[in-house]
Amino acid sequence: xxxxxxxxxxxxxxxxxxxRLLDPEQRALQSDPRRANAITSGHRAxxxxxxxxxxxxxxxxxxxxxxxxxxxxxxxxxxxxxSTPYPESSWQLPWIHSVxxxxxxxxxxxxxxxxxxxxxxxxxxxxxxxxxxVDIGFACLSGMFERGDDVLFVCYDNGxxxxxxxxxxxxxxxxxSTTTTPAVPGRPGAELSQGKSAPLxxxxxxxxxxxxxxxxDLHDLEAKVxxxxxxxxxxxxxxxxxxxxxxxxxxxxxxxxxxxxxxxGLFPVFEARDGEVxxxxxxxxxxxxxxxxRPQRRFAHLFExxxxxxVLDALQRRADRTIARFGLDRxx
Amino acid sequence: xxxxLEGSIAVAQTVGRCRPDVIAAYPISPQTHIVEALSRAVCxxxxxxxxxxxxxxxxxxxxxxxxxAAVGARPYTATASQGLLYMSEALFNAxxxxxxxxxxxxxxxxxxxxxIWNDHSDALSQRDSGWIQLFAESNQEAVDxxxxxxxxxxxxxxxxxxxxxxxxxxxxHEPVEVPDAAAVDxxxxxxxxxxxxxxxxxxTIGAMVGPEAFTEVRYxxxxxxxxxxxxxPQIAEEFAAAFGRDSGGLVRGYRLEGAxxxxxxxxxxxxxxxxxxxxxxxxxxxVGALALRCFRPTPAAELRAALAPARRVVVVEKxxxxxxxxxxxxxxxxxxxxxxxxxxDIIAGLGGRPITKASLRTLLARxxxxxxxxxxxxxxxxxxxxAELARAGTPTAPGGHAAQALAAAxxxxxxx
Amino acid sequence: MLxxxxxxxxxxxxxxxxxxxxxxxxxxxxxPQAFPSFGSERSGAPVVxxxxxxxxxxxxxxxxxxxxxxxxxxxxxxxxxPVFAGLRPRGTxxxxxxxxxxxxxxxxxxxxxxxxxxxxxxLGREHIGRPMPGPALLGAFAxxxxxxxxxxxxxxxxxxxxxxxxxxxxxxxxxxxxxxVASAAPA
Numbered sequence: 001x002x003x004x005x006x007x008x009x010x011x012x013x014x015x016x017x018x019x020r021l022l023d024p025e026q027r028a029l030q031s032d033p034r035r036a037n038a039i040t041s042g043h044r045a046x047x048x049x050x051x052x053x054x055x056x057x058x059x060x061x062x063x064x065x066x067x068x069x070x071x072x073x074x075x076x077x078x079x080x081x082x083s084t085p086y087p088e089s090s091w092q093l094p095w096i097h098s099v100x101x102x103x104x105x106x107x108x109x110x111x112x113x114x115x116x117x118x119x120x121x122x123x124x125x126x127x128x129x130x131x132x133x134v135d136i137g138f139a140c141l142s143g144m145f146e147r148g149d150d151v152l153f154v155c156y157d158n159g160x161x162x163x164x165x166x167x168x169x170x171x172x173x174x175x176x177s178t179t180t181t182p183a184v185p186g187r188p189g190a191e192l193s194q195g196k197s198a199p200l201x202x203x204x205x206x207x208x209x210x211x212x213x214x215x216x217d218l219h220d221l222e223a224k225v226x227x228x229x230x231x232x233x234x235x236x237x238x239x240x241x242x243x244x245x246x247x248x249x250x251x252x253x254x255x256x257x258x259x260x261x262x263x264x265g266l267f268p269v270f271e272a273r274d275g276e277v278x279x280x281x282x283x284x285x286x287x288x289x290x291x292x293x294r295p296q297r298r299f300a301h302l303f304e305x306x307x308x309x310x311v312l313d314a315l316q317r318r319a320d321r322t323i324a325r326f327g328l329d330r331x332x
Numbered sequence: 333x334x335x336x337l338e339g340s341i342a343v344a345q346t347v348g349r350c351r352p353d354v355i356a357a358y359p360i361s362p363q364t365h366i367v368e369a370l371s372r373a374v375c376x377x378x379x380x381x382x383x384x385x386x387x388x389x390x391x392x393x394x395x396x397x398x399x400x401a402a403v404g405a406r407p408y409t410a411t412a413s414q415g416l417l418y419m420s421e422a423l424f425n426a427x428x429x430x431x432x433x434x435x436x437x438x439x440x441x442x443x444x445x446x447x448i449w450n451d452h453s454d455a456l457s458q459r460d461s462g463w464i465q466l467f468a469e470s471n472q473e474a475v476d477x478x479x480x481x482x483x484x485x486x487x488x489x490x491x492x493x494x495x496x497x498x499x500x501x502x503x504x505h506e507p508v509e510v511p512d513a514a515a516v517d518x519x520x521x522x523x524x525x526x527x528x529x530x531x532x533x534x535x536t537i538g539a540m541v542g543p544e545a546f547t548e549v550r551y552x553x554x555x556x557x558x559x560x561x562x563x564x565p566q567i568a569e570e571f572a573a574a575f576g577r578d579s580g581g582l583v584r585g586y587r588l589e590g591a592x593x594x595x596x597x598x599x600x601x602x603x604x605x606x607x608x609x610x611x612x613x614x615x616x617x618x619v620g621a622l623a624l625r626c627f628r629p630t631p632a633a634e635l636r637a638a639l640a641p642a643r644r645v646v647v648v649e650k651x652x653x654x655x656x657x658x659x660x661x662x663x664x665x666x667x668x669x670x671x672x673x674x675x676x677d678i679i680a681g682l683g684g685r686p687i688t689k690a691s692l693r694t695l696l697a698r699x700x701x702x703x704x705x706x707x708x709x710x711x712x713x714x715x716x717x718x719a720e721l722a723r724a725g726t727p728t729a730p731g732g733h734a735a736q737a738l739a740a741a742x743x744x745x746x747x748x
Numbered sequence: 749m750l751x752x753x754x755x756x757x758x759x760x761x762x763x764x765x766x767x768x769x770x771x772x773x774x775x776x777x778x779x780p781q782a783f784p785s786f787g788s789e790r791s792g793a794p795v796v797x798x799x800x801x802x803x804x805x806x807x808x809x810x811x812x813x814x815x816x817x818x819x820x821x822x823x824x825x826x827x828x829x830p831v832f833a834g835l836r837p838r839g840t841x842x843x844x845x846x847x848x849x850x851x852x853x854x855x856x857x858x859x860x861x862x863x864x865x866x867x868x869x870x871l872g873r874e875h876i877g878r879p880m881p882g883p884a885l886l887g888a889f890a891x892x893x894x895x896x897x898x899x900x901x902x903x904x905x906x907x908x909x910x911x912x913x914x915x916x917x918x919x920x921x922x923x924x925x926x927x928x929v930a931s932a933a934p935a
Binding site: 105146 | 383388391393394396
């Protein structure tokens with residue numbers, strides 16, 4: 001682990017206190033005019049899109065770490081669609097979109113091709129949403145992990161197939177309403193099943209680096225990309241990315257909602273090496289899950305017309321369990 | 333110097349000489365000996381810096397090839413049957429992106445019902461994928477086609493499928509000359525890719541194209557395939573000059589002079605067909621054969637030139653399109669549009685059923701008596717089919733037609 | 749063209765025998781073709797392999813329906829599998845057995861083929877240490893047909909099996925060959 005100071009953002013209302021008060025070398029890369037700007041402006045993402053924010057941070061951080069020598073493979077999904085409306089493209093790095101399920105395999109092929117050519121100074125980045133990563137792309141992802149292909153794969157998790165109109169994915173949180181898990185009377189929305197944790201599955205492959213992050217802490221996100229880029233082999237980064245459209249939330253609240261997901265314990269932020277958790281981000285100020293759920297219309301059915309106490313309690317228990325499991329309670 | 337080699341091994345050695353940079357390997361009968369041999373070669377250090385990727389599926393195999401080609405590396409993979417279907421999405425993607433790939437397809441039937449034996453359903457099911465599809469008649473031709481395929485793919489920036497009959501050719505031991513390494517190097521110089529992912533000159537590959545431009549993009553792809561109709565014979569000629577063998581090309585006629593009846597086919601069955609043609613010619617019967625070596629793009633002009641003089645054409649094909657009939661026959665008919673030549677589609681050899689010389693002789697006799705319809709099934713067991721159809725309406729045992737067949741044979745026993 | 753069909757069970761080296769026949773023919777400048785019939789390759793299941801030998805390139809790849817020679821590596825197949833189907837009149841049959849053709853019930857087959865019994869497993873045990881019948885059957889084959897020559901067969905066996913194992917296989921082949929030649933010699 002590097003010795004970089006951990007920079008904490010403190011959010012006051014809707015303004016983030018951050019870069020202005022830090023020494024230049026501690027500021028987030030996004031504040032640096034020399035950043036690669038690998039996804040330049042003009043793309044067609046929604047107002048408040050968490051994925052666009054995350055991808056910008058991730059790719060620029062990767063570019064900085066690799067001296068600008070990065071090639072990217074992108075799965076089908078929002079990111080790919082809003083960034084490449086022919087004949088325009090937002091990408092200022094070499095970038096390929098193949099099909100939905102195969103970004104990890106395409107990336108593996110790219111890494112192998114570069115290695116065969118003796119050009120391993122060029123680093124390979126794979127990107128996809130949760131649908132393309134934990135569902136349809138799962139076999140390819142696992143294969144890439146198992147082989148240890150030299151790829152950093154980043155999943156921008158907004159909990160559903162948002163590009164196609166907000167359908168449920170294997171990463172949709174329990175209790176969320178989507179078009180294919182509609183909250184009709186008597187149903188909680190998405191099933192209260194055990195879910196599918198891609199980061200834990202990645203850890204089970206014992207790859208050298210797995211980390212989770214959110215758009216609420218871009219410093220942390222950039223630092224994790226930097227750390228990942230110091231390593232060769234299969235690496236996985238899972239980034240919680242708010243989708244105002246799919247979540248039914250105010251586009252101004254995207255960052256705050258991501259923070260709430262962390263502070264309620266619903267989304268654990270941690271790092272793992274070779275299958276073992278080595279660091280967690282403790283929760284600064286614990287919040288009840290309802291604080292996270294209320295601002296999102298996809299959870300509105302849990303409160304109106306009457307509170308679904310059993311579901312809310314189940315979600316709270318889930319958060320409690322996550323906090324205990326990862327040791328997130330700094331006061332514990 | 334020819335050596336006695338198993339077809340798969342000969343192909344693997346030839347592919348090795350084409351200096352692939354990335355080999356994506358996933359096994360499926362009957363291609364396994366090819367990927368096994370290449371794995372051994374890579375691990376033994378015989379293929380230089382070639383990277384072997386043991387992928388987790390055929391879809392991953394083709395995807396890895398796409399990634400490798402995108403960074404300017406020369407990829408290779410092989411598959412068959414179900415595996416080809418599983419990578420279907422990636423096949424269309426590869427051709428749509430205009431990537432120079434070469435893949436071996438060890439032709440095998442497609443299930444259900446599962447069948448591991450040879451026919452052409454797999455390759456033909458992907459005839460609209462935008463890949464160039466070449467069919468080898470022998471192991472020597474299979475070997476030669478791989479060298480030509482790399483040249484073709486990298487010249488046109490289009491993916492090429494080299495088809496060889498599974499088991500029948502892949503597992504046959506016969507004398508084959510594996511092209512000399514230096515000659516292959518001379519034939520396959522490294523070509524700068526039409527598009528490449530390079531940090532020094534970033535490109536976006538795979539953007540979304542809407543209604544305003546999609547038609548034009550697709551037209552250009554069709555145009556490129558049609559350009560292959562010129563490139564393929566050109567490359568075959570250059571190959572012949574460099575290696576001294578006539579392989580590849582679009583079509584090959586056999587004893588077409590004065591042929592009233594011509595048999596059209598693809599792949600290894602042409603060997604048996606030629607022997608039958610020779611026997612009939614010895615008896616003065618005016619028959620000939622036409623090997624369709626390139627299936628996609630369709631060499632319509634060559635087909636027409638070769639077949640229009642004939643009175644009738646019998647297309648012996650190892651695949652069919654259920655609900656309509658022959659696939660190759662449909663292309664032949666289109667090429668002969670306006671001619672008087674009659675075309676008969678004969679579906680044969682499905683799922684590995686041997687196409688015997690005796691059956692071919694009988695078929696041609698009936699053809700010459702004008703007793704063939706436009707669609708027929710060679711060696712169909714009509715009694716069995718009739719019995720099954722009769723039984724279909726009146727089941728005598730619970731369950732599907734396997735149970736019915738057992739019941740009909742008196743082997744079904746009710747549970748006590 | 750000579751067409752040979754070989755029958756046996758999975759694990760007995762039937763496919764290898766077909767390949768070795770081809771290798772021996774090839775070494776003598778002839779044109780061969782060898783291939784197995786394919787099925788689930790379970791050990792012990794009936795297996796068929798084919799070999800064609802000609803002086804011109806062989807075009808047809810169809811299974812051999814009318815063999816000139818049938819080789820049976822496992823006599824338990826004789827009355828279970830139609831091993832003699834399509835055998836040409838006056839063809840040749842080689843059977844791995846210590847019994848006589850009459851004892852096996854194959855002394856007078858339709859078409860009156862010449863039936864040659866070869867104690868191939870026993871010869872295999874003696875020379876190789878395992879009851880692999882292939883090499884001995886091929887040695888006898890070389891003796892009763894002129895399709896391949898013994899020296900070419902021995903060379904093919906040594907090429908296929910390394911070191912001492914190759915020598916042992918060649919010895920088994922030679923033993924069977926010489927035994928056949930001796931039994932055919934006028935008394």
